[in-house]
Amino acid sequence: MFDELSDLYQQVILDHCKKPRNFHELPGATVFAQGHNPLCGDQLKLYLRLEGDVIQEASFVGSGCCISKASASLLTDSVKGHTRAEVQAMFDKVHELVTTGKLNGDVGKLAVFAGVYRFPARVKCAILAWHALTAALKGEAAQPVSTETDNPQPGA
Numbered sequence: 036m037f038d039e040l041s042d043l044y045q046q047v048i049l050d051h052c053k054k055p056r057n058f059h060e061l062p063g064a065t066v067f068a069q070g071h072n073p074l075c076g077d078q079l080k081l082y083l084r085l086e087g088d089v090i091q092e093a094s095f096v097g098s099g100c101c102i103s104k105a106s107a108s109l110l111t112d113s114v115k116g117h118t119r120a121e122v123q124a125m126f127d128k129v130h131e132l133v134t135t136g137k138l139n140g141d142v143g144k145l146a147v148f149a150g151v152y153r154f155p156a157r158v159k160c161a162i163l164a165w166h167a168l169t170a171a172l173k174g175e176a177a178q179p180v181s182t183e184t185d186n187p188q189p190g191a
């Protein structure tokens with residue numbers, strides 16, 4: 036699946052997959068959310084510590100494929116020090132990037148996911164952590180978020 040990704044992007048993704056950053060629970064977390072991508076089996080729990088409107092710390096735990104782990108790892112690195120509004124703007128850019136390959140503005144290291152749109156099955160792996168992030172910021176931690184929103188959970 037990596038054949039068409041550039042070597043540089045592949046290296047960064049593999050590095051974050053093998054050595055995920057901020058890969059631990061966060062005892063002082065103020066919000067958290069769980070994400071689940073049933074198509075691939077990716078599961079993760081994302082923790083954030085907010086002070087006012089600013090994310091001071093972010094971390095995650097979970098299991099899944101290389102893309103989902105690298106995405107969560109890079110996400111936790113990228114959102115620190117940013118406000119809710121900035122992170123929402125970041126989500127929009129990353130979402131466009133992984134679904135269309137179009138980079139609209141600067142996303143820093145997250146640009147490594149530019150090739151993902153060519154692998155439709157992997158798009159949900161790349162965006163899973165971001166769905167968990169927006170759920171956490173909305174305070175929707177009670178129900179795990181799923182990439183498969185067409186099938187509501189019974190009782191949800």
Ligand code: ZN
Pocket residue numbers: 072075076077099100101102103159160
């Ligand atoms: Zn996956």
